[in-house]
Amino acid sequence: MTGTAQMDKQPARPWLPRYHGLMTSGQRLRQLANLLNASTPLGLLLAVCARTTVRRGPRGLLLATGYRWRLPFAAAFTVGNVVLFRAGPAEALANPVLLGHEEGHSTQYAWCLGVPFLPLYFLAAAWSLWRTGNPGSANFFERRAGLQAGGYPPALRGNPSNDDSKNNLETPAGRVERNEA
Numbered sequence: 273m274t275g276t277a278q279m280d281k282q283p284a285r286p287w288l289p290r291y292h293g294l295m296t297s298g299q300r301l302r303q304l305a306n307l308l309n310a311s312t313p314l315g316l317l318l319a320v321c322a323r324t325t326v327r328r329g330p331r332g333l334l335l336a337t338g339y340r341w342r343l344p345f346a347a348a349f350t351v352g353n354v355v356l357f358r359a360g361p362a363e364a365l366a367n368p369v370l371l372g373h374e375e376g377h378s379t380q381y382a383w384c385l386g387v388p389f390l391p392l393y394f395l396a397a398a399w400s401l402w403r404t405g406n407p408g409s410a411n412f413f414e415r416r417a418g419l420q421a422g423g424y425p426p427a428l429r430g431n432p433s434n435d436d437s438k439n440n441l442e443t444p445a446g447r448v449e450r451n452e453a
């Protein structure tokens with residue numbers, strides 16, 4: 273217990289957010305929730321089966337890079353606290369905007385008590401596809417995580433100020449395939 277006692281030491285200035293190592297209390301809670309609700313173990317299992325390289329990321333996230341399986345059609349996706357990237361580690365770490373977006377999904381797993389996130393997400397994606405022609409723009413979860421950061425077009429079409437087509441981020445299949453070509 274001495275190790276954790278050391279880490280949980282009260283900060284000198286208690287009015288500041290309390291940090292546990294490099295994590296806030298909220299990030300620590302998310303990490304614990306996604307461990308207990310089995311979504312992070314599931315993400316790790318997927319990462320190992322897909323022969324990715326897993327390393328510790330910021331804010332309690334785990335970064336799995338070099339994902340090669342065909343599905344899902346995305347440059348990055350998240351299962352619990354595990355963020356899986358098709359890119360290698362250097363490219364993945366060089367994109368804090370996308371990582372921030374994926375972190376949003378990690379928090380959503382915790383709110384959904386883990387694996388129930390997946391069917392809810394697919395329902396939201398189907399709704400969005402029906403309403404806007406793409407799985408992100410009207411998807412509750414993608415909107416909360418940030419459409420632009422995830423590389424999705426805005427819900428209102430034809431608004432050039434929100435055109436993020438230059439950003440190749442989470443994005444649907446076509447763009448990822450082009451990127452890899």
Ligand SMILES: [Zn+2]
Binds near residue numbers: 374377413414417422
């Ligand atoms: Zn997303």
